[in-house]
Amino acid sequence: xxxxxxxxxxxxxxxxxxxxxxxxxxxxxxxxxxxxxxxxxxxxxxxxxxxxxxxxxxxxxxxxxxxxxxxxxxxxxxxxxxxxxxxxxxxxxxxxxxxxxxxxxxxxxxx
Amino acid sequence: xxxxxxxxxxxxxxxxxxxxxxxxxxxxxxxxxxxxxxxxxxxxxxxxxxxxxxxxxxxxxxxxxxxxxxxxxxxxxxxxxxxxxxxxxxxxxxxxxxxxxxxxxxxxxxxx
Numbered sequence: 001x002x003x004x005x006x007x008x009x010x011x012x013x014x015x016x017x018x019x020x021x022x023x024x025x026x027x028x029x030x031x032x033x034x035x036x037x038x039x040x041x042x043x044x045x046x047x048x049x050x051x052x053x054x055x056x057x058x059x060x061x062x063x064x065x066x067x068x069x070x071x072x073x074x075x076x077x078x079x080x081x082x083x084x085x086x087x088x089x090x091x092x093x094x095x096x097x098x099x100x101x102x103x104x105x106x107x108x109x110x111x
Numbered sequence: 112x113x114x115x116x117x118x119x120x121x122x123x124x125x126x127x128x129x130x131x132x133x134x135x136x137x138x139x140x141x142x143x144x145x146x147x148x149x150x151x152x153x154x155x156x157x158x159x160x161x162x163x164x165x166x167x168x169x170x171x172x173x174x175x176x177x178x179x180x181x182x183x184x185x186x187x188x189x190x191x192x193x194x195x196x197x198x199x200x201x202x203x204x205x206x207x208x209x210x211x212x213x214x215x216x217x218x219x220x221x222x223x
Contacts, residue, residue: 101146
């Protein structure tokens, strides 16, 4: 099993739709999780951090399910500007190591 | 403004040539990282450094070298031993355990 897995998509949704992505991780000791947004040919930018059960920021909600070892990102009322690739990152809970990134899920919002 | 600066934005390498990518941060972060991203692929870790004068190999270190002589700087050299260097190179820094990483805007490297 890969350490961090994401459905690559693409997810094609109309404006105003609600869409959710999942990210599964293999290391049960992981303590912190992050969602990044990456636009085409740009660097990833931090969208949300998830340290406990979840986090909400406007139209975006991230949730953590430790029992099933996945985190999810919910986007409500999708906008055209939400079109991007969403990367999940997991801290492997070992001091002195780097985040492990999934390959990303591509979202395309159309009018 | 605080941030991570990568230069150059675009770089072209000739066969057999070593090239160095610059990464500077003024966020006072202890940890710095280099990733490679190929089209349609995720981020692959090349090297990382938790403190000055110390660094560790990531998943794809062969053909690359780094140094960490200053906290603010973590240059990456792509050597001639790296036979397929064309990619988007991303530098990141972080403020410690369980904290997110923040990225520079990347360098695109191509072979002439």
